[in-house]
Amino acid sequence: xxxxxxxxxxxxxxxxxxxxxxxxxxxxxxxxxxxxxxxxxxxxxxx
Amino acid sequence: xxxxxxxxxxxxxxxxxxxxxxxxxxxxxxxxxxxxxxxxxxxxxxxxxxxxxxxxxxxxxxxxxxxxxxxxxxxxxxxxxxxxxxxxxxxxxxxxxxxxxxxxxxxxxxxxxxxxxxxxxxxxxxxxxxxxxxxxxxxxxxxxxxxxxxxxxxxxxxxxxxxxxxxxxxxxxxxxxxxxxxxxxxxxxxxxxxxxxxxxxxxxxxxxxxxxxxxxxxxxxxxxxxxxxxxxxxxxxxxxxxxxxxxxxxxxxxxxxxxxxxxxxxxxxxxxxxxxxxxxxxxxxxxxxxxxxxxxxxxxxxxxxxxxxxxxxxxxxxxxxxxxxxxxxxxxxxxxxxxxxxxxxxxxxxxxxxxxxxxxxxxxxxxxxxxxxxxxxxxxxxxxxxxxxxxxxxxxxxxxxxxxxxxxxxxxxxxxxxxxxxxxxxxxxxxxxxxxxxxxxxxxxxxxxxxxxxxxxxxxxxxxxxxxxxxxxxxxxxxxxxxxxxxxxxxxxxxxxxxxxxxxxxxxxxxxxxxxxxxxxxxxxxxxxxxxxxxxxxxxxxxxxxxxxxxxxxxxxxxxxxxxxxxxxxxxxxxxxxxxxxxxxxxxxxxxxxxxxxxxxxx
Numbered sequence: 001x002x003x004x005x006x007x008x009x010x011x012x013x014x015x016x017x018x019x020x021x022x023x024x025x026x027x028x029x030x031x032x033x034x035x036x037x038x039x040x041x042x043x044x045x046x047x
Numbered sequence: 048x049x050x051x052x053x054x055x056x057x058x059x060x061x062x063x064x065x066x067x068x069x070x071x072x073x074x075x076x077x078x079x080x081x082x083x084x085x086x087x088x089x090x091x092x093x094x095x096x097x098x099x100x101x102x103x104x105x106x107x108x109x110x111x112x113x114x115x116x117x118x119x120x121x122x123x124x125x126x127x128x129x130x131x132x133x134x135x136x137x138x139x140x141x142x143x144x145x146x147x148x149x150x151x152x153x154x155x156x157x158x159x160x161x162x163x164x165x166x167x168x169x170x171x172x173x174x175x176x177x178x179x180x181x182x183x184x185x186x187x188x189x190x191x192x193x194x195x196x197x198x199x200x201x202x203x204x205x206x207x208x209x210x211x212x213x214x215x216x217x218x219x220x221x222x223x224x225x226x227x228x229x230x231x232x233x234x235x236x237x238x239x240x241x242x243x244x245x246x247x248x249x250x251x252x253x254x255x256x257x258x259x260x261x262x263x264x265x266x267x268x269x270x271x272x273x274x275x276x277x278x279x280x281x282x283x284x285x286x287x288x289x290x291x292x293x294x295x296x297x298x299x300x301x302x303x304x305x306x307x308x309x310x311x312x313x314x315x316x317x318x319x320x321x322x323x324x325x326x327x328x329x330x331x332x333x334x335x336x337x338x339x340x341x342x343x344x345x346x347x348x349x350x351x352x353x354x355x356x357x358x359x360x361x362x363x364x365x366x367x368x369x370x371x372x373x374x375x376x377x378x379x380x381x382x383x384x385x386x387x388x389x390x391x392x393x394x395x396x397x398x399x400x401x402x403x404x405x406x407x408x409x410x411x412x413x414x415x416x417x418x419x420x421x422x423x424x425x426x427x428x429x430x431x432x433x434x435x436x437x438x439x440x441x442x443x444x445x446x447x448x449x450x451x452x453x454x455x456x457x458x459x460x461x462x463x464x465x466x467x468x469x470x471x472x473x474x475x476x477x478x479x480x481x482x483x484x485x486x487x488x489x490x491x492x493x494x495x496x497x498x499x500x501x502x503x504x505x506x507x508x509x510x511x512x513x514x515x516x517x518x519x520x521x522x523x524x525x526x527x528x529x530x531x532x533x534x535x536x537x538x539x540x541x542x543x544x545x546x547x548x549x550x551x552x553x554x555x556x557x558x559x560x561x562x563x564x565x566x567x568x569x570x571x572x573x574x575x576x577x578x579x580x581x582x583x584x585x586x587x588x589x590x591x592x593x594x595x596x597x598x599x600x601x602x603x604x605x606x607x608x609x610x611x612x613x614x615x616x617x618x619x620x621x622x623x624x625x626x627x628x629x630x631x632x633x634x635x636x637x638x639x640x641x642x643x644x645x646x647x648x649x650x
Contacts, residue, residue, distance in 0.1 A: 008575070008586045009607060024565045026555040026592060034607070036589045038575050 004041045009034035048155070049115065056344050059435065059452030060371030060407055061160045071150040073121035074107075078145035081109065081117050085137035085146060091125050095202075099192040101210075102202035107137045107146075112200055121146070161371045161398040164355065165391065166341060168377035171226035171233065171330040179222065179328055184299045185211040186306055186325045189225075190244055193327045197251055207255060209325040211304040215256060216324035220308060221245045222294060223265040227331030236352045238331030239381040242269045245329050246279050249287045261287040262321060264294055264310055272385065290319070297326060332381040345372060346434050348561040354380045356556070365393045368561050369433055370409065370452065373397055412455030412472045412527060418445040420467035427459035427468055430530075432561035456560035457531030461570070473526055475533065482539050485522035490544030491620045494521040494608045497536065499529045499564070502553035502594045509598030510605075517605035520612060521549070528552065530563035534574060537588060542627035546615040547587050547608050554592040564592075581626050587615060 001020055006013045007029035014030060027037035048069055055066040074085075089105035096104075097111040106126045107119055126148075127134040138146045170191045173181045181187050186209045188196070199205040209216045223241060226233035242265070249261050268289065270279040283289060294308040300322075308321045334353035335341075342349055346369050350356045355378050358366040365373050375391035376382065382390070401407065414427075414436075423443040428436040435452035436459060438445070446467075448459075460468040466475070486493055498504040504525050510517065526532055529552025540548045550571055558564040568590070575585035589611070591604050 008589065009611070024555060024562075024568060027568075034589075035591045036586075038585060039572060 003039060005037045006040045007032060007034055008036040008038055013040070050120065051155075053341075053344065054154075056162070056346075057434075058158075059433075059449050060369075060401070061451065063159045063162055063371065065157050065159055065162070067155045067157065069153040069155055071123070071152050072118070073123060073126075073146060073148055073150045074119050075145035075147065076116045076118035078143050079118040080143060081119065082142070083119075084140040084142065085119055085121075088136040088140045090134065090136065091122075091127060093122070093125055097195075098202045099189075099195045101192070101195055121148070160402050161373065162345070163373045163375055163391075163394045163398060164341070164345065164347075164367070164378050165375040165394075166335055166338075166378045168332045168354075168381060169335050171238075171333050173225050173328050173330055176225065176232060178296045179225065179294075179326070180297045180299065180306075181328060184297065184304070184306060185209075186216075186299075186304055187297060187328065188325065189328050189330045190221075190241065190248070191330065193248060197248065205255075207252060209304075214324075215259075217256075217258070218260045218321075218323045218325075219252060219262070220294075220306070220321065220323040220326045221249070221261070221263045221329055222326060223263065223268075223329045224293065225328040225330045226333070228266070234331055234333060234352065236331075236381070237269065239269075239386075240383045241329040241331060243272070243275055243278065243383065245327075246270070246275075246282045248327070249282045250278070250285065253282075253285045253287070257285075262323065263287060263289045264292060264308070265289065266291070266293055272383070290314070292319075332377060335378075338378075345369065346432065346561065347372065348432075348556065348558065351556045352380075354378065356561075358559070365390055365397055368454070368559060370407070370454070371401065407451050409451060410455055412457075412470065413450050413453045414448050414455065414457065414459050415469045415471060416446050416448055417467050417469055420465045421445040422465055422467070424464070426462050426464070430458045430462045430563075430566055432456065432458070432558075432563050454560055456528040456563040457526065458528065458560070458563045458566050461531050461533040462566065470531070473531060475535070478524060478526065478533075478536055479539055481524045482536060482543060485524065486540065486543040486545055491546055491615070491617055492520055492612070493545055494547045494549060494605075494612050495540040495545045496521050496523050496549035496551060496605075496608075497529065497532045498523055498525055498549075498593075499531075499552040499559075500525055500527045501559040502557065502592075503529070503551035503601070505595030506593040506597045506601040509595065510601040511598075513598045515598055515602040517602040518609035520609055521605055528558070528560045528563045529567040530558075530560065530565075532567065532570070534570060534577075537574060538627055538630075541583065541587070541623050542631065544620050544624055546612040546620060547589060549589045549591060549604070549608060551591045551593050551604075554594055557594060581630065583623050583626065584619070586611070587623075 001018050003016050003018055010032040012029055012031040028035060029037050050070040050072055052068045053065055054068050056063060058064045085107040086105045089107040091106035092103050094100040095102045106122045109119055173179060179187055195201040196203055197205060197207055207215055227238040245263055252259050270276045291313045292310040294310040298307045306323045306326050310319055312319050338353060347367050348356045355374055357364050357379055358368045373394035375394040376387040423438050423440055423445055425438045425440045427446055428438045433452050433454055435449045437447050457470050460470050485495055529550060532550055537548050552564040552567050571590045574588055578585045593601050
């Protein structure tokens with residue numbers, strides 16, 4: 001599954017791959033290292 | 048209890064109920080005299096797990112020479128069968144008639160006051176590190192396999208031979224940090240025991256084969272314990288070559304089965320080549336595969352490396368965050384025999400103190416329930432990391448909170464939609480009063496930061512004691528856990544005119560209340576959505592995980608928040624205040640009308 005995330009500090013948008021039953025992981029903006037990262041959308045990967 | 052597995056644990060400190068499944072041994076351990084006649088006649092031959100597959104065992108066997116009880120058991124997964132009986136030679140051979148192939152597993156329930164978790168670890172499997180050729184080349188073995196080869200009670204009676212031709216190796220290499228201290232291919236942590244294990248092994252080999260050439264390939268040697276440096280010096284003095292560099296690849300001569308290694312020696316800055324008879328991979332230690340299952344039944348959390356998390360790394364290193372549970376050995380982190388024994392002694396002592404006292408003294412910060420408001424919805428029970436809350440959702444009799452098990456994180460109070468959970472200390476009223484006080488003057492110039500007691504607040508303390516500079520516009524409000532920060536506290540801060548609000552707690556996996564901060568992130572997600580719907584920029588609510596050691600990060604975050612605050616306009620703040628005041632009034636009106644509808648009609 002893919003998750004679209006947006007950093008609420010610098011506005012950077014990025015995508016991460018997550019396993020369906022994965023335990024909650026810390027979200028860190030790869031650009032500014034902020035944890036204020038909001039889930040924008042999530043979608044299943046094709047196939 | 049041997050051959051047993053813990054299936055379920057319920058209860059709390061002083062009153063744990065543990066359900067144990069005792070696997071069928073198929074041999075009466077009290078009657079068995081270990082005469083070995085069953086194993087002699089058993090036709091099933093399997094690799095001996097204890098001897099790392101270097102020798103074989105039968106389906107009727109003793110796991111190892113020092114096994115307790117010293118009684119045989121039948122490996123029913125590989126036995127030719129008891130239903131219908133296909134072989135049963137062991138039954139015929141047993142003079143004491145203590146083999147019963149129809150024996151069944153037993154479920155036992157025990158009541159205990161405290162629990163010590165000492166489930167150990169597993170060695171790292173280096174198969175995935177293809178460059179070392181483990182399993183491709185017979186003479187590349189792991190350090191655990193080497194232990195069996197050199198052990199007096201091992202498959203070769205302690206005679207060191209290499210697997211390919213059973214000859215004594217003359218040139219032996221050790222590669223350190225296999226699967227340890229790597230970010231991508233293995234584990235990022237140091238496994239603690241491998242350096243000294245190799246030093247010990249090199250001395251053992253030297254004792255038996257003084258003419259053997261030994262090479263240790265390492266990136267750093269960590270000989271930090273009492274007497275360890277002396278041992279390392281002894282090893283160097285007997286002629287073991289220590290080469291600073293990790294080989295990139297091992298290749299095998301197909302005729303001689305000798306191994307060739309190419310390594311960059313970072314001391315001499317040269318690429319060197321070695322031909323060796325045998326290579327030992329010093330593999331790291333990893334958490335057991337069933338660790339997740341164990342943590343779920345014991346309500347425990349683990350650190351990012353997968354080992355169990357202690358209540359406090361310095362002050363309570365043998366205690367689990369759940370009261371009454373203690374750790375001993377590698378279940379908590381990789382450690383050597385001495386450290387494991389020390390921790391086991393400490394765990395036993397900590398446990399005895401509780402058992403002998405007969406009473407438990409706990410923190411006064413606890414959750415209480417107002418049964419008049421409780422609707423038995425069960426959310427509090429679901430979010431409690433300690434399983435301290437029980438509720439019968441169908442019977443709707445209200446929740447029960449076990450004070451001895453409650454650690455006072457306040458997540459239940461924050462999640463309760465009906466304000467039915469009241470905290471003793473850090474009450475809603477106290478926290479809201481702090482919000483009011485913080486924003487009494489010039490609220491638009493203020494940032495309200497809700498910090499957890501254990502990590503974020505301590506991070507702020509460190510920033511202060513380190514004399515790090517950060518803007519003075521932030522007002523800190525301490526809660527025991529970030530999970531305690533109710534949605535209403537944040538909305539109140541915005542309604543009072545705060546420009547920016549920070550919600551901060553321990554890093555995920557480091558929460559002092561097991562996983563209470565998981566609810567913080569879920570709440571923040573929900574709040575960001577709600578703020579957006581209300582026309583308030585979600586960016587004004589910030590979420591940051593700050594550990595007690597991250598003073599510099601704390602100061603940096605405060606500087607970012609101040610930059611953010613300066614961009615919030617007075618009109619934006621005014622709009623927020625109006626929207627939230629309207630929302631609050633409509634909620635209050637709804638609540639009033641709901642309570643009127645619930646009141647019984649006058650007769």
